[in-house]
Amino acid sequence: MAYSDAGQLEAPIFSSPVLMFDGASVGTSNRNTPEDATLTLKQVKRTIAGYRPSIVDSPVVSVSTDEIEVTINREDEISVPFSISNGGESGLVWDIDFDFPGATVNKTRAKAGLKTMQPELMENTIGIPANHSFHSEKARKGLKTEEVLYSTSFENFPTGEFSGYDNWTVLSGSPFEIVSGSGSDGNRNLRITHDGTSNTQFISAPFFGYQPFGNYELSVDFSISGVEVNSEVYDFYFFDGENGEFSSGVIISEGTIFAADLGENDQLQFFGTNAVVPPNTYNTLKIVYNVEDEVIEYYLNGTPIYEAGFLNGKTPSEMRVLQRNEATSGTRIDVDNFELKQLNTPYRWLSVENMSGVAFEEETNEATLNFNSTGLTAGTYETTLVVRTNDPENRVIEVPVTLSVNDVVSNEMATTPEAVTLGQNYPNPFNPTTTINYTLKQAGEVQIEIFNMQGQKVATLMNENKGAGDYEVNFDAANLASGIYVYRLQAGTTTLTKKMALIK
Structure with a gap:
């Protein structure tokens, strides 16, 4: 093949x-x-x-590590490089993402007594490019700070009847218009007017690109108006392009906002809020994807109105705006100033450099995880690094990531050690526990192992990434016989050994 x-x-x-x-x-x-x-x-x-078919092997991915464990002090940072290699003949396309550490991300909330509404036209996303990387171009850079991924105020759109422009696509109904002088800032905006039928009108914004797992903020200005404005139903839907799943959205019915969440049997429903939408004036809807708290927050005009758990979709990649035409002809919704931005990386203690790439035959690409314990309390922080590829045998590779933060504050003014050192254990001789001190000149992987005098390894005390600085590790030899043992430290290209005596 x-x-x-x-x-x-x-x-x-x-x-x-x-x-x-x-x-x-x-x-x-x-x-x-x-x-x-x-x-x-x-x-x-x-x-x-003499005929021979042309055979080209598929890409074959390998990741240099199957687990990443890092220990640092508070107010410290460390960078850990790793590699993604291709052992096949075809180009390997890869992207890095994260996932929730837990098995489920849907939070159970008491919703008794809340009015509900059902979504409409909820089939999977359409119009996603056939040839794409997994993430948008900006997302692939490995964003560390707030950055706008997409925005429009419709100022460059031609006025008049609208059938599509700049990758906005009319999916059903008419008329759609770009009108001048009625935007939230007095300039142009998109207008959807009841088309005189009972058919739902809906339009799709451009595909924003697959977004990596992280914190996002969506905001859009809208105004509803008309003779029976509060009898109409208007919808804003957002989809996760990676799996085509719905990720967030609202329905405006009878002038009240209903927010997306999971109901009984984990079925998608829209639950009533206390937020009333004033007609004939612009309002700002904001939806925030909050990864660290595992919630999606809904705001109207700056006021929080609902908090939902994450759904099957976890990122925003496509938007649709609907008008269901349940009222009198002439009702309309005006849309302006849509913006999607990534607030920061999923975890404030972890960021990535080089989130996407292509490795050709027998080629290796490098990526780096940056750990930062600033503002963290002592403890353990976990997530899963997800590497997605086009290797048909390994579409998804998951690498557990653990950061352990010591309850010691690093002294940023301290002089960086000039060399790797390995101290003599104390006490020595010992029975059965002892402590070993060591110093690292720079951040990197550290390994400390114990051998008997026959050269057999009897224990591994350390095998993880550490930042530059002074450390100590304890050794318990309760299960070993009395005798002389060798302990060896390996850090980068440096190897140091010392002897110690166990006397029982």
Whole structure:
């Protein structure tokens, strides 16, 4: 079987000339061979026997580590590099993402007595580009601070009847317009007016690109108006492009906002809030994806109105705006100033450099995890690093990530150690516990192992990433016999050993 660079099956390439036998053609054409070329049976057999299909192996991914564990002090930081390699012949496309550490992200909330509404037109997203990287171009940079991923105020859109522009797509109904002088800032805006039918009108914003797991803020200005404005139903839906799942949204019905959440049997429903939308004036809807608290927060005009658990979709990649046409012809919704921005990386203690790449045949790409314990309390912090690839045998690779923060504040003014050192254990001789001190010149992977005098390894005390500084580790030899033992430290290219005596 053959694979394209994207890992998809392709038919073998057959490029022999026209083959003729008993007046009938055999094989495929070659522009350099006359159409009436005739070969003998012997020539036909020889040509077919010499045919070899073109076979290209699929990409084969490997990640340099299956677990990342880091220990640092409070108010400290460390960078841990790792690599993603391709052992196949086709190009390997990879992206890095994170996932919740828990098995589920949906929070159970008391919703008794709340009015509910059902969504409409909830099929999977459409219009997602066929050839894409997993993440948007900006997301691939490994954002560390707030950055706008998409925004529009419709100022560059041509006024008049609107059938689509700048990757905005009308999916159903008419008329849609770009009008001037009625925007939230007095300039242009998108207007959806009841088309005189009972059919739902809806429009799709551009596909924003697959977004990595993280904290996001969506905001949009809107105004509802018309003769029976509060009898109309208006919807804002947001989808996760990675899996086509709904991730957040609101329904405005009878002038009240209903927010998306999971109800009984984990079914998607929209639950009533106390937020009333004033008609004939612009309002600002804001939706915040809050990863650390595992909630999605809804705001109207700056006031919090609802808090939901994460749904099956966890990021915003596409927006749809709907008007259900349940009221009198002439009702409308005006939309302006839409913005999507990533607030920061998913975890304030962890960020990534180089979140996406392509590794060609036998090529290795590098990526780096940056850990920062500033503002953290002592304890353990965990997540899962997710590497998504086009390797058909390894579409998703999960790497557990653990940060342990000591209850010691690093002294930023302290002089960086000039060398790697390994101290003599104390007490020595010992029975059965002892302490080993060591110093690291720079951050990196550290390994401390214990050997008997026959060269057999009897214990591993340390095998993880550490920042530069002074450390100590305890050794309990309760299960070992009396004798002389060797302890060895490996840090980067440095290897140091010392002896210690266990006397029972």
